[in-house]
Amino acid sequence: MKRVGKNSILFDNVYVLETATSTGPREKKGPIGEYIDKDYENLNCLEKSWEKAECRLQKDVIEISLKKASLEEKDLDLIVSGDLNNQIVVSSFTAKDYDIPHIGIYGACTTSILSLIVGSNYIDTKTFNNVLCLTSSHYATSEKQFRFPTEYGGQKPDTTTTTVTGSGATIITNQKTTIKITKATIGKVIDAEYKDAQDLGKAMAPSAAVTLKQHLSDFNLPASYYDLILTGDLSLGGSKVFIDILKEWDIIIPNYNDCGLMIYDLNNQEVFSGGSGCGCAGVVVNSYIMALLRKKILKKVLVITTGALMNPISTAQKESIPGIAHAVAFEVVE
Amino acid sequence: MYKKYYISSKYYEVIFLDKKIFQEAIEKNKTKRPILKNSIYAFVIGGLVCLVGEVIRLLLMRIFKVDNKTANTLMLLIFITLSSLFTGLGLYDKFGQIAGAGAFVPITGFANSLTSSAIESKSEGIVLGTMMNMFKLAGAIIVIGAVSSVLFGTIIYLLR
């Protein structure tokens, strides 16, 4: 492990052992539904409250990923997890049922990649052998937290995104597997002074562009080095802004897609501008992208997750919405 | 666009942040709201809600022979009941997405905001959840109603 450039890290020995995903009904019906390990017929996930439902999603992916990797609870050295609830209670309440050390992190919707960066440090320094990186989001808990009650009849503009109900887990290890985590770039908080809380994609796009630019210049790579550059949840409007900012800097990315646009069928599902939330990148990366990497259809993928740093109080106080973005590169090794 | 940084005896390239580039890109990709479509839906659906209300009011007065004031109150109560029921069944938010102002300007919107807040907070218990959060959205209407009616009421009282 060493520092590269200003904000980047080069990892030597971090591999993806297994991944697992669990979602609600809407994600299962989406284009990548067949890659999802477990799904529920409604948002309740057989639980009494939305928060409990989100906990259940997290527990599912822990169980499934352990089973897939033929590991037991005692083999895990650390859980790094986060979500969007106040004081990340869902992650903490999930961790209380396991006899494993836990680091709770909050990185808004960047959590899936941020947890990988945090976890990879312990793996690469050979401190721990197996670390589980976990994230989740839930449509109803986020609506309750950041917007209006779910049954409220207010009209949402087309720019709003739909929070993904789902959880994704990645077990990383220092034993060699086919998928290696090679590079990471820690992003900066970028404030473009955009204030529309119903259009978060555009608020986050500048930070994603800065992180990508920083990543490419730190490692001195062209954008074409990667088979796919994937952003977290910029949605329709945000990804256009992202491309436009990069054009200003003479970076052309033909190999680009956005998790928020991949998880739902935007034409046939009522999801406005696309998916968002921690679970968005968490589910897409840990199901579809990992499957493509295992099949070696994709060999080098850069995932940049983006987070909007706000809460209902800050938006009511008319503060702008800064964004943050972290990047991790997955590469197939022989 | 770039700045050279000097960190631990090496030079690094760091992006110089120009917020103008970001703001221009955001401005360029501004999403337009479908104002015409929304307006037509709001007008027609809001109008239809009021039309149904007027029909109910006339029926109450003609058939059940109630006086004007009672008919008005009964009509409002019928709409409040319907709105709360549809909210509970999870249909009002879908109606509101299509109707826009046609759903939140009539009194049905008031009942919807009460019921939706109450149902949403159910998981936190009856007292701390339902009772404390019921007026989370609708409280604003009560406050402005009381404040403005005292304000203008005083003016009318003095000018009388």
Next chain:
Amino acid sequence: MSILFAFLIGGLICLIGQLLVDLLKLQPVHVTVSFVFVGSLLELFGLYDNIIKLAGAGALLPISSFGHTMTHSAVELAVKGSYLDLFGGVFQQTSSGIAYAIVIAFICSLIFKPKG
């Protein structure tokens, strides 16, 4: 005839609300609050009663009638008694609607689960 006016006036009020949301980027709550305020303001000129006579439910159903009724009943009581009765009159006529809405909302919250 009042049915037609109910449609037109009611629709027009909703149209204004929608335009406020779309053009000024206001939240629905901002719009309902300003409508209550305007309904109360119109009482100053005695206009709202005329609109109700014309359009019936078209003026009674929109939330602006809430402000009107509150002001109207407050003034009515104050004129009969003293200025202090103004405060007693604020909720006099609307209280049935508010109390009923609270009870119904409470019952609904007991019966229904949030659907998401």
